Amino acid sequence: MSSLPVVAIVGRPNVGKSTLFNALTRTRDALVADMPGVTRDRIYGRATVDGRPVILIDTGGLDQASDEVETGAQSQTRQAIAEADLVVFMTDARAGIVPVEHEIAAELREGGKRVIHVINKTDGLNTDMAVAEGAELGMGRSFPIAASHRHGLGQLDREIGELLPQAGASDEQEVDADIHLALIGRPNAGKSTLLNRLLGEQRALATPIPGTTRDPIHAVVERDGTTFHLVDTAGIRRRRGSHEGVERFSTIKALQAVEKARIVCLVCDSTEGITEQDARLAGHVIEAGRGLVLVLNKWDAIDSDKRRAVLSEVAERLDFARFAPVVTLSALHGSGLGELTDAVEHVNEVGMAELSTSALTRVLRRAVEAHPPPSIRRLSPKLRYAHGGGHFPYRVVIHGNRTEHVPDQYRRYLVNSFRKQFDLTGVPVRLVFRESDNPYAGRGNRLTPRQVQKRKRLKKFVRRKQRKR
Known part of the structure; x- marks a missing residue:
């Protein structure tokens, strides 16, 4: 198996590195405040970028060190750069490009690492102007984002995925x-x-x-x-x-x-x-x-x-x-x-056990019969059948209708039902819900003329009965 790729977020203090870290990892592990130098140590987290798991590192700011603590923090940042497979270099659109960022850009180019230039805090600004100003760093294409509002993260997510080393074949x-x-x-x-x-x-x-x-x-x-x-x-x-x-x-x-x-x-x-x-x-x-x-x-x-x-x-x-x-x-x-x-x-x-579709479906149906999924807007999810979908974690793929409305609490109930029935000791279980295709979708009206007339007469009959009531 290939090693998990490492992505480091670097830049001068207070450009929004920790905000981006929290947005990508979907946590609040990094302390965020409107003052420079809050992050001293490297903070690591697990994120899924473009469908791939990565280790993400939030680093201290690279700037002119004024004391021993800042010198140590910058040393840690440079070690993170050396370890990373990809570096996200962040600047601040509101502050513009400052001289120290030219030095950081030169240092990154000398290191030979793959670098993505991200311009943060572009909300409410002309992004074209911000990108044009960022071009003077010579880092190639720049990506305008607003990390605090999650604007532009989708495009950044795809770009990071393209530049990461290709995943090796699993053995x-x-x-x-x-x-x-x-x-x-x-x-x-x-x-x-x-x-x-x-x-x-x-x-x-x-x-x-x-x-x-x-x-x-x-x-x-x-x-x-x-x-x-x-x-x-x-x-x-x-x-x-x-x-x-x-x-x-x-x-x-x-x-x-x-x-x-x-x-x-x-x-x-x-x-x-x-x-x-x-x-x-x-x-x-x-x-x-x-x-x-x-x-x-x-x-x-x-x-x-x-x-x-x-x-x-x-x-x-x-x-x-x-x-x-x-x-x-x-x-x-x-x-x-x-x-x-x-x-x-x-x-x-x-x-590593292979559980049959019939066995998984029986457990699913028994669980649904004992406790049906709650209705939302008078519509209840219909869970039809289940089959295995992978190991470590053990994945159970459940097909049905309106599966997006299955609440988290009910999902935990289903996981516990599968775990209890098959004694899934020590193994995380993940549920994957898929919408079942409508077998009649796209067929259009294929009734014969006689069937159409018969259906019309039946509707008229039902309406007369309702009026008499």
Whole structure:
């Protein structure tokens, strides 16, 4: 499988980089304010651009550094440029082109990266004038947008998709018998120790110091006839606690490893409990559509009261991932490894299962009969049949009429019905709704003259009956 492409948004401070980041990722992860220099660290997110998933990076502004903090932020921006497959260079139409932007443009040209010049804040302005002024940077075609109002993002979306590297052919079909497994988690959760235990050798450096692993470590191991392709990734901190550029670099590689894996083990430190960052990582795995196994490591280091508290935190903070199996183990001593491999193999088997159209349709019809979809404007969606549509995530394609009116709550009900019937443990389920074609559409009036007269007489008869009533 090919790596997930990386797109970096760069420019001087306060041109709207974070606003564009939030618009493309459809989140509010980047802090937006009407003042320069708000973004200090790099902020990363997952976005779908022109139908393709990408890692998007919001960077600090490139300008004349006035202190050590700004110098560090600009250093991080340049590292993001070096890592990116494509750079979105943003300028401000209202402020016009300023001298420092000529320097940024020259630096980008020297780097040899693919660059898209975006002119933001063009709402209410003459876009032709803004584009003409932007041409003096010599960056080729410019794209006028208004990120805060989402104007022009469709065209920008298509342009980014055209300039991204072509997606490599997936080799998943050739290695269906193998399991691609990624280990992710916060620093010092025990991922490298777990990798070494699975391999039976000291393949990864494991120390009590957080952040020992920098680059993903790949390894292959066979257990009971099953081949595992393992990837140990660097620990992913909360953004505000991350200070080193190398560490943020490693975060991108860890997210790419998740996209390339089939199943992900989220390794949590039982001694610290379940944190907000653990929940964020679980959400990213589910969003990517990968199988999920929750691993509570260092289980031997806590007493029974703490164990009950940790399991309660799992139920509370990871409620959205309740379909994922939970495995308790000690990577240091090797206890619980058998349960872990059994859970991973089960998730893989479930996720790769081929469910028949008849079986999926039966479950759909039973669910609809038990709780029909709610009516909207006296019209109720008609769900007719279902069939499989892909793996990891497992896709169920449902055909019917007025499917666009199926509310989110009812979709969750259908997902739970399929999950319960087929024991889809650890596997995200996505529903794809498609409108059924009308078999009579386009046929026109093909009645014979005799049939037409008969229909007219029947209508007259019905009208007379109604008048007598």
